[in-house]
Amino acid sequence: MTLACESCPVRERAVCAALTLEERAELARIGRARSYARGEMVFAAGDDLDASATLTAGLLKIGHVDADGNERILGLIHPAGFVGEMFAPIANHDVVALTDSRLCLFPRREYEAAIARFPALALALLRRSSGDLHDARAQIALDSRRSAGAKLASLLLALARSASHSPCHLAESFDLPLTRGEMAGVLGMTIETVSRQLGRLEKDGLIARVGARGIRLTDATRLEERAG
Amino acid sequence: MTLACESCPVRERAVCAALTLEERAELARIGRARSYARGEMVFAAGDDLDASATLTAGLLKIGHVDADGNERILGLIHPAGFVGEMFAPIANHDVVALTDSRLCLFPRREYEAAIARFPALALALLRRSSGDLHDARAQIALDSRRSAGAKLASLLLALARSASHSPCHLAESFDLPLTRGEMAGVLGMTIETVSRQLGRLEKDGLIARVGARGIRLTDATRLEERAG
DNA sequence: CGTATGGTTGAGGTAATTCAACCTGTGTGG
DNA sequence: CCACACAGGTTGAATTACCTCAACCATACG
Structure with missing residues (x-):
């Protein structure tokens, strides 16, 4: 075409x-x-x-x-x-x-x-x-000595940003375009750790999960804090 | 000038x-x-x-x-x-x-x-x-799920390569241009881990240390294996 | 000679991995 | 329509590699 x-x-x-x-x-x-x-x-x-x-x-x-x-x-x-x-x-x-x-x-x-x-x-x-x-260097910096939870929080924020149409604004509700395995691949950790940390973020009230892929940011401010 | x-x-x-x-x-x-x-x-x-x-x-x-x-x-x-x-x-x-x-x-x-x-x-x-x-992406790939020993081996090989004048050849003996802290910074780990892994590589006969900064590759082949 | 700075070594704690079981939804073929 | 397989996901228990904290050693330097 x-x-x-x-x-x-x-x-x-x-x-x-x-x-x-x-x-x-x-x-x-x-x-x-x-x-x-x-x-x-x-x-x-x-x-x-x-x-x-x-x-x-x-x-x-x-x-x-x-x-x-x-x-x-x-x-x-x-x-x-x-x-x-x-x-x-x-x-x-x-x-x-x-x-x-x-x-x-x-x-x-x-x-x-x-x-x-x-x-x-x-x-x-x-x-x-x-x-x-x-961006690649920012990714290296992010990989460093941050906890799995902090890395995951950063990723969620980045995805929320790209899900919203304006680049400076966060979508407060969106679908993850990545599988758990792909998230693990981005962050350099295992699927299980991604799953557990996601659960932790939910338990702590920073996000809510709807189905396997849906994410709703219930407390974006604390999520950003957690991302470091 | x-x-x-x-x-x-x-x-x-x-x-x-x-x-x-x-x-x-x-x-x-x-x-x-x-x-x-x-x-x-x-x-x-x-x-x-x-x-x-x-x-x-x-x-x-x-x-x-x-x-x-x-x-x-x-x-x-x-x-x-x-x-x-x-x-x-x-x-x-x-x-x-x-x-x-x-x-x-x-x-x-x-x-x-x-x-x-x-x-x-x-x-x-x-x-x-x-x-x-x-290079930056290669660094990200290197960071992933490799052991501290493997990362250190890669770094030593890279430094040996850059210490030799031809880019495809390894210097078998050279001085580290980085402090332990800087090596730790490159690899995303702690000074202590760098020091210990360096000791391990020496104990295993892959390298010899001369002073704090001198490195001699005693078994480059196995060092490359170890680097993954 | 005393003080940095860089480096090594040890003991103990912990976060993340590994291994394994199990759950859930989706699609496929009998 | 049910049975089954399969991929993606969650959860638990045990292990481990690395970190943290702390002491100590060596070399250089004013």
Whole structure:
């Protein structure tokens, strides 16, 4: 399916926003949109990386399974995020859709040509890459010596933030887009610990669980305190 | 002190290598070299970020001290590395020299102008940022569910690699550029655990310690096994 | 010589992991 | 329509790797 940038939900925030209308139209000509179902793999580690993409809707994970078969989630990609390593010929990590998602895919060679032709595009990618680098480092800082409960509280707050439409506001009620196992993968701990800490947060009255996936923030202030 | 790119030890690998000779000469005109002693702060978190830099010699850490006063090291910067967030007006993290170091400093505004004028520079920065992002994610993967011994083994191997001059070869004997506390900060554990695990690696015959800082790899193969 | 700073070692406590059982909803095939 | 399997989730008991607290050692330095 060809692109309809005018109606793109992330047209103001994705890297293409740095381009003029004519440049963007030219980029649109080489791209195509595609939908992915929850759980579907976008790129697999070891694949030839012959495309890059912008996420227009949904949520992706960048994952890495170690020797023991445990998956660690190295990062989440939110709408307007960019997927694909520009300078690695093959993918280092798996990229999987956590929810039904929609991507705008660009063939590698033609995208590289576009970068060479439109300096603003390289700059926008640099800006985004810097932001992702910052996020990754924040994640390292978060991993440090914080308790499992604090880490989980941070994650819930981050998910509440991304579930609300405005980035600075928290959704007070939302569905977790991640399974317990995926939450464990993000936070570097076990499924059981996630489950127990979730129970503890509920018992302490900071959240309420509705079903397995629903979360309602009953005391966001104390949740933020707990996150440290 | 003004720049002498011809004799720069990283002239082939730093971002400036992407420029033509004339472009590089122009960049050299706005930059200046400066030395930092071990322990000296390059940027402090919260500072106005009015410069960016290329590391020409030495080793830097990007650090973050949390509420309890514990420092977590978010990344190391090796020679040819780039320092300074292009899109953040103030520094997010501390940058400190771990060994005596030498930087090539560029005033922020003029460097931004150079990026705008030389598209190759933006591209080179994007390449480096992507690489740093990859390293940061590798660090997250490393943090996961590995034992303290495995993490320490990985760190020793990484340091042995960076101590040798060729990047794919291990120095079998070298001095640690980090204190125990800094190693603990990199790996997200305590000083005592670092010390004990180091003792264990020695007892098991994988390394020999000479003084507090000297390391000799007596069985690199098994050290790599231990690193996972 | 006294004081930092960095490093090692020991004893004891604890949070998180491991292993295991069990629950719940969903989909599939007889 | 029921039976069954299966994936995701919860809960319990036992273990353990790491942390905390504390004492002590070595080296450098004014």
